[in-house]
Amino acid sequence: MATLIGGLGTSHVPAIGGAIHKGLQQEPYWKPFFDGYPPVQTWLQEKRPDVVVMFYNDHGLNFFLDKMPTFAVGAAAQYNNADEGWGIPTLPPFQGEVDLSWHLINHLVQQNFDITTCQEMLVDHACTLPLKLFWPQGDCPVTVVPICINTVQFPLPHARRVYALGRAVGEAIASWGSNKKVAVIASGGLSHQLEGERAGFLNKAFDLQFMESLVSNPEWATQYTNHELVAKAGSQGIELLMWLAMRASLVAGDGFGVRKVHSHYHIPISNTAAGLIALEKVF
Numbered sequence: 001m002a003t004l005i006g007g008l009g010t011s012h013v014p015a016i017g018g019a020i021h022k023g024l025q026q027e028p029y030w031k032p033f034f035d036g037y038p039p040v041q042t043w044l045q046e047k048r049p050d051v052v053v054m055f056y057n058d059h060g061l062n063f064f065l066d067k068m069p070t071f072a073v074g075a076a077a078q079y080n081n082a083d084e085g086w087g088i089p090t091l092p093p094f095q096g097e098v099d100l101s102w103h104l105i106n107h108l109v110q111q112n113f114d115i116t117t118c119q120e121m122l123v124d125h126a127c128t129l130p131l132k133l134f135w136p137q138g139d140c141p142v143t144v145v146p147i148c149i150n151t152v153q154f155p156l157p158h159a160r161r162v163y164a165l166g167r168a169v170g171e172a173i174a175s176w177g178s179n180k181k182v183a184v185i186a187s188g189g190l191s192h193q194l195e196g197e198r199a200g201f202l203n204k205a206f207d208l209q210f211m212e213s214l215v216s217n218p219e220w221a222t223q224y225t226n227h228e229l230v231a232k233a234g235s236q237g238i239e240l241l242m243w244l245a246m247r248a249s250l251v252a253g254d255g256f257g258v259r260k261v262h263s264h265y266h267i268p269i270s271n272t273a274a275g276l277i278a279l280e281k282v283f
């Protein structure tokens with residue numbers, strides 16, 4: 001059976017793609033952000049996952065407001081990036097892991113998740129940036145199964161439902177008939193709001209409590225409605241639902257819990273509180 005080694009959470013901000021492209025990692029604005037990543041890169045070099053399951057939210061590149069699945073699972077051999085208009089480079093295609101995609105899809109439907117299955121799927125900055133941040137050198141060494149959770153158009157799935165999805169994804173990974181190693185990534189959050197009267201809103205106290213809860217009390221955030229989460233984290237801070245799905249995936253299968261490998265928090269990057277966490281599954 002496949003091995004689920006652990007989970008990673010990171011914020012995604014398009015400007016990060018520009019900073020990487022221009023080599024600005026050591027500039028005063030960017031250094032405190034990029035300095036968070038080497039310990040996680042080192043951990044990944046030691047653990048060497050073969051496959052990544054990526055919880056992320058599309059921002060209008062693949063799914064627009066006219067058709068918005070609540071949960072969508074990629075089942076493509078290859079995922080193309082495309083220009084979103086942020087002025088950052090379009091990346092070469094990422095390789096899929098079709099066998100795991102279909103195993104996941106079958107398991108999720110059996111568990112009563114009415115997902116959308118995508119045999120073609122453009123991936124935006126939310127899917128591409130974590131791969132660049134975690135594997136900055138050369139070609140991406142992992143294959144990818146993207147799982148998109150709607151956090152852009154209400155109604156959004158409740159945190160409790162997202163947690164259940166993550167758990168089911170973890171069960172599916174643990175029962176995948178493969179000798180490959182899998183890591184789960186969450187892309188999104190933490191607190192930020194890009195529009196309206198509260199544009200620029202950040203909530204450090206809430207973010208740090210949320211990150212801590214992922215280690216010691218993973219269901220903590222499921223007590224909140226989405227309106228409460230938006231009030232606490234901002235209208236885009238609701239992207240933290242991805243982190244919840246990632247954490248829930250680590251509950252499933254063999255193993256007793258998680259060990260925090262590393263975490264980092266820096267505000268702001270653009271309008272966003274940039275969080276990072278790496279959790280290793282303990283067997």
Ligand code: DHB
Pocket residue numbers: 012013014015059188189192194236269270271272
């Ligand atoms: C920003 C943050 C996001 O999560 C996003 O998807 C786009 C932009 C920002 O802070 O600029």
Ligand code: FE
Pocket residue numbers: 012059126188189236239
């Ligand atoms: Fe976003």
